[in-house]
Amino acid sequence: KASADALLEIINDILDFSKIEAGKMTLETIPFDFNRLVPDTLRTHALSAQQTGLELALDLDADMPRHLLGDPGRLRQILNNLVGNAIKFTPSGEIVVRVRLLQIVAGFAQLQISVSDTGIGIPREKQSRMFEAFEQEDGSTTRRFGGTGLGLSITKRLVTMMGGELSVDSEVGQGSRFTVTIDFAVDTDTSRDIAPDRPVSLAGRSILLVDDNHTNLAILSEMFERWEAVAIVQRSGDDALVYCKDETRPVDCIIMDYAMPGLNGFETAKALAQLEHYKDVPIIMLSSSGMPGDAQKCRELGIQAYLLKPAGREEIYNAVCSVLDRGRSGAGDVPIITRHSIRESARPLSILLAEDNMLNQRLALALLGKWGHRTQIANNGLEALELHEKGGFDLILMDLQMPLMGGFDATAIIREREKNGAPKIVIIAMTANALEGDREKCIAGGMDDYLSKPFKSEMFSKILKKYSPRDMPGSVPKIDHAALSERPEAIPVRAASESDFDYAAALAQSDQEVVGLIAAHFLDEAPRQMVIMRQAWHGADFEALQRDAHAMMGLLGNFKAVPAQQLAVEIDHESRTSRSERIVRLLDALDQELARLAPHLKVAATHAALNG
Known part of the structure; x- marks a missing residue:
């Protein structure tokens, strides 16, 4: 390796x-x-x-x-x-x-x-x-x-x-x-700009910093001095334990490195829990590498927060504010605060995800679950209407193109229900089209906002936070729409210099976690998807073929795989217009491009798994 x-x-x-x-x-x-x-x-x-x-x-x-x-x-x-x-x-x-x-x-x-x-x-x-x-x-x-x-x-x-x-x-x-x-x-x-929550003033608060590294202590001390807190510095777990035993008045919060000579962070936390006047002081653990079992140890020791190093200034501030707001918990009482929960500190949302594509379902579930939200899936517009009627959702993520009933029709029915007394619900449109004017069509169709595919986890997170109960609708954010090329006359042929997959560009458009999740799933699903598309062609089911090509087009866009994506665009177009034998040649060409793309996706999936 x-x-x-x-x-x-x-x-x-x-x-x-x-x-x-x-x-x-x-x-x-x-x-x-x-x-x-x-x-x-x-x-x-x-x-x-x-x-x-x-x-x-x-x-x-x-x-x-x-x-x-x-x-x-x-x-x-x-x-x-x-x-x-x-x-x-x-x-x-x-x-x-x-x-x-x-x-x-x-x-x-x-x-x-x-x-x-x-x-x-x-x-x-x-x-x-x-x-x-x-x-x-x-x-x-x-x-x-x-x-x-x-x-x-x-x-x-x-x-x-x-x-x-x-x-x-x-x-x-x-x-x-x-x-x-x-x-x-x-x-x-x-x-x-979504202002971070700062529910607790740190002015005058005493913060015990425990780390054997002088540079880390200096950086943390400067942070807390800027926030007008009192920083107390100890260079080891043993020194921190001696200090806490001698001090009758406990500090307000402890921030402690895990990897230290002598007593490590967990051992120090366990010893502090035996001190009557320190057992309720919240602890934030810093670690360079999250290891299996760390979360369970935190729960057992009542450690409130666990952040991976190097933690950003805002993450540290919000973690301290959160633990001071909570106080120290007993073992397993409340969820551990992590950098993900800090970023999505609104109460968990109950989300209805109306999406027929399995990969998009899997990706959305992974991201939403990481952020603490509860999600139910509807595979088409009709299922979305059934689940909406049962109630209990804060927000609907609505794909525009689904079998049986699409997103526009489902939204229209939901808005009619609201006119008859149903609670108002936020509906966010999702589409891979990204054509100029799509946002306006979505707003005109009764939707509150617009999320273009491929997902970018940061923008996905922000739009959810924007529409959480604490931050109800404001202005619609600007969205970049990448115009698709006009239909060429011939089958697209790759130029010698054209790349199968631009990983850096894919990361800029999305991010490592998203690209890795999509790559791993795409490698499993792409061969099956090609078989389904060929079956749709042989069965003259052009509606299904167009829908599958549209989904493939959006997925390939995640990887900046321009040659393959352009072929999917062509199949989508042909399925809606001429429906000619040209589709067979396009499918053959797409098969070849996917074969070229596969090695790059394996690297991306492995890279993301190792660094996730």
Whole structure:
């Protein structure tokens, strides 16, 4: 497996480098949540850092604007390259990622992102060549650490393409610091701003911080000082236990690292529970790697919250507010607070999901379940009406194209029921069409809002929070609609340079978790789906063929698999119009494209499973 991963890394580096050198690399400008992207990206490296005995810390400027416009996929790639390199060349110590807001001028935020390590360092005379292709410290570096020597060169070129600068400062035996200075436009669309709940003031609250790493303690201390809380620092579980035994007045909250020499976090929590005056103090556990059984240990010990490191500033703030609001629980009394429950802190919604596609059902259930919502499935509009009549739902996610009865007709009947006294319910349209004017059609058809497929978990989460009972309808968010190409005359033929699957673009459009879930399911279902589509053709069931092609079109859009998606678009179009023998040739061509796509999807599914 390690050899396969190394080979994949080399291939991806060479492809990226070739694309940049040929001028084929393009950047997107889309809205993204910077304060979420950075900790989420670093968490994918936390386990590998911990396994090599390294501490991975994040120091994120509190004044950072949250929503920016740019290419989140390429920014993630830059961070991955710099942090991955730091882990590779640091045998012991720590890696610290610091983000500073330098200034905001004319709507652009100038950021400084630095990745510092305590690694082997780079001789000064070689630093000027570090960003050249195939350049490493010396020949032995490749033999010892692996890699192509392309990572930093690609990173440098990406930063330059984004209008930024990348520099290095290093000393042999002391470590290195790579610094990116880059500008992003600040996203001024206020519909994306969902203010985090801050139900508890931290002013004057006493917070005990327990961690053996000095940098982590300094970062946490600065956070709580900014929130006007009193931070008390202890460097080990044993020291924390001594402090708590001696202090008759307990602190308000304890934030504790799990992996510490001597008593680990769980052992310290167990010992604190034996102290009468500390048994009700809430504890937040921080860990670099969630391990099987950790949740059960938290329940048994009454630990209120469990966050993966490095945790973002907002996650820590909201976790502390939540546990102070609760107080400490007994074993198994209440659900453990995690970063997912913090992000969806509204009460769980009861959701009716009207969707006939099994993959979309599975994906929506995975995301909704992770966020704590309860979901019932209707496979068509008629089933949706039956379940709606029974009541008990807060919101309906309504697919527009379903067998027996579509989303528009089902919505019209529900709105008629409301005129006759049924409770008003929020209905969110879902469609893979993403054509200009679809949102307006949905609103005119009685729906409250619009969610385009493929899903992006962040936007899915936000639209649910927007329509939770605490945040009932406001303005409709802006939606990007990707216009589909007009029908060509011939069967689409791939260009030699055309890629089956652009993973970075897929991540920018969706995210790793979504892409991984879809890829795994698609690999299982695609062959069966092709058989069903051929059966529909032979049976002259063009309505079913069009519906299946439409679903395939939306699923392929998740992967930025442009050649295969275009074929599905053509089949969808032909099924509604000419219904000619051309469909057979299109199905054959789609089979070939899916065969080319399969190896890429296997990699994506495996990558997401390992980093999920």
